[in-house]
Amino acid sequence: xxxxxxxxxxxxxxxxxxxxxxxxxxxxxxxxxxxxxxxxxxxxxxxxxxxxxxxxxxxxxxxxxxxxxxxxxxxxxxxxxxxxxxxxxxxxxxxxxxxxxxxxxxxxxxxxxxxxxxxxxxxxxxxxx
Numbered sequence: 001x002x003x004x005x006x007x008x009x010x011x012x013x014x015x016x017x018x019x020x021x022x023x024x025x026x027x028x029x030x031x032x033x034x035x036x037x038x039x040x041x042x043x044x045x046x047x048x049x050x051x052x053x054x055x056x057x058x059x060x061x062x063x064x065x066x067x068x069x070x071x072x073x074x075x076x077x078x079x080x081x082x083x084x085x086x087x088x089x090x091x092x093x094x095x096x097x098x099x100x101x102x103x104x105x106x107x108x109x110x111x112x113x114x115x116x117x118x119x120x121x122x123x124x125x126x127x128x129x
Contacts, residue, residue, distance in 0.1 A: 011049050061098040068094045
């Protein structure tokens with residue numbers, strides 16, 4: 001497991017090429033562009049950049065969340081569009097991964113307290129008729 005440490009310039013280049021603007025490259029392509037040898041193990045690079053890689057993946061998901069929301073709105077406007085159910089499922093999964101989750105509504109109710117009153121015993125009242 002990688003610890004939080006400074007990346008080498010080559011590791012930083014690898015991540016820059018991997019997440020190049022709006023495009024995400026294949027890791028092998030980014031490895032070669034960063035100057036690693038073709039036979040250098042990709043798994044070794046990935047272990048060393050693990051923490052920063054996860055952070056950048058989260059950022060990429062966050063960057064595309066508005067586009068997913070626009071897709072959700074288009075489904076709301078055209079619910080009978082072919083494949084809408086599949087798109088909705090994919091959008092929900094994406095938004096959950098991006099951290100945009102449905103808000104749980106918690107209902108706060110206060111239970112009525114039941115009080116027990118102890119009344120004195122009834123006394124008979126005598127009337128004079």
